[in-house]
Amino acid sequence: MDDRTYQQLLSEVKGLEAAEGMDMNMVIELSDDLRQLLTWIIRKNAFTLEEMADQLSLDKDSTKQLLNLLILKGFVEFEMEQQGTYHANVITARFSRKFRAPKDIWKLID
Amino acid sequence: MAKIISVHSFRGGTGKSNTTANLAAIGAQRGGRVGVVDTDVNSPGIHVLFGMDETQMDHSLNDYLWGKCDIKDTAHNVTGRLGVSVPGEIFLIPSSIKTGEIARILREGYDVGLLNDGFQDLIEDLNLEYLLIDTHPGINEETLLSIAISDMLALIMRPDQQDFQGTSVTVEVARKLGVPDMYLVINKAPEALDFDKLKADVEKLYNCDVAAILPHSDDMMMLGSAGIFSLRFPDHPVTEIYKRLATILME
Numbered sequence: 001m002d003d004r005t006y007q008q009l010l011s012e013v014k015g016l017e018a019a020e021g022m023d024m025n026m027v028i029e030l031s032d033d034l035r036q037l038l039t040w041i042i043r044k045n046a047f048t049l050e051e052m053a054d055q056l057s058l059d060k061d062s063t064k065q066l067l068n069l070l071i072l073k074g075f076v077e078f079e080m081e082q083q084g085t086y087h088a089n090v091i092t093a094r095f096s097r098k099f100r101a102p103k104d105i106w107k108l109i110d
Numbered sequence: 111m112a113k114i115i116s117v118h119s120f121r122g123g124t125g126k127s128n129t130t131a132n133l134a135a136i137g138a139q140r141g142g143r144v145g146v147v148d149t150d151v152n153s154p155g156i157h158v159l160f161g162m163d164e165t166q167m168d169h170s171l172n173d174y175l176w177g178k179c180d181i182k183d184t185a186h187n188v189t190g191r192l193g194v195s196v197p198g199e200i201f202l203i204p205s206s207i208k209t210g211e212i213a214r215i216l217r218e219g220y221d222v223g224l225l226n227d228g229f230q231d232l233i234e235d236l237n238l239e240y241l242l243i244d245t246h247p248g249i250n251e252e253t254l255l256s257i258a259i260s261d262m263l264a265l266i267m268r269p270d271q272q273d274f275q276g277t278s279v280t281v282e283v284a285r286k287l288g289v290p291d292m293y294l295v296i297n298k299a300p301e302a303l304d305f306d307k308l309k310a311d312v313e314k315l316y317n318c319d320v321a322a323i324l325p326h327s328d329d330m331m332m333l334g335s336a337g338i339f340s341l342r343f344p345d346h347p348v349t350e351i352y353k354r355l356a357t358i359l360m361e
Binding site: 021023024025027028032035036039042043045093094095096 | 221222223226227230251254255258259283286287288
């Protein structure tokens, strides 16, 4: 990715309102580059920083800057998964939540 | 790696559920492990084609979306309901047909992200080769998500002016979301039409391949979703078209 496109991406993400996850109705209205990135995130559902850097053809630091913005805006969240002795830093897509009842509530109602 | 195929149309009544059920049946006849998810929570129906009613649904997609169970608990193995022996298997994830539950999900909504997680879990838990998503018609957040995560989009349309206009919207949306593969399926086409000309005109209009033209069939109308057409009429010309469609979409 060239620097100009990268800066435009950063600028566009900065300009978005923070939310509790992605709204598909919003995704469809974004620029081609940002929409492609978010669609990739949705398809992958869970990915690493390295995978994102590879997808964008960016160095890790630049990718991290963009990723931090996406986390701030609420579109992705950062998790640490333990697989044996290996800790994988996984980023997962977030969607705007309409409703979610905690599982425990059903034990009380049923 | 499993293939996620969304079967979608801009308008209702185009034949999405029938097409999805027939694709699933043919896939299973060819030895595949096929999942079918009815994401049309507003107006669920594909379960009827598999001979199910609400009394036979232990859990539905609604239960999963409300956090009551895991998605694998909603998968019903309907292979035995087909009425014929097939080497593959079909798992149906139905949406609830209970009035109160439909009303509730419309009123309260649900976590769209759970759908995304659920599709991946189904593929893994059931070792699926294909996951067919029978979508709600039109553009909404759920159909946008289904389109976004699909490897293949089959857009069903009728040769009708309302469908022509609406399909152009969906094609544009699908292209924006970068669906890797997309085909048009023209359904309920009057026999009086020149099918070669229709195919050429539609392909030119949308710059998208037409995978199949299914003619209007009185036999299909008479069956009325009481079963899966390609299994009830294995030698019918329409079944041959479904088989060719399955070859394009699923192989």
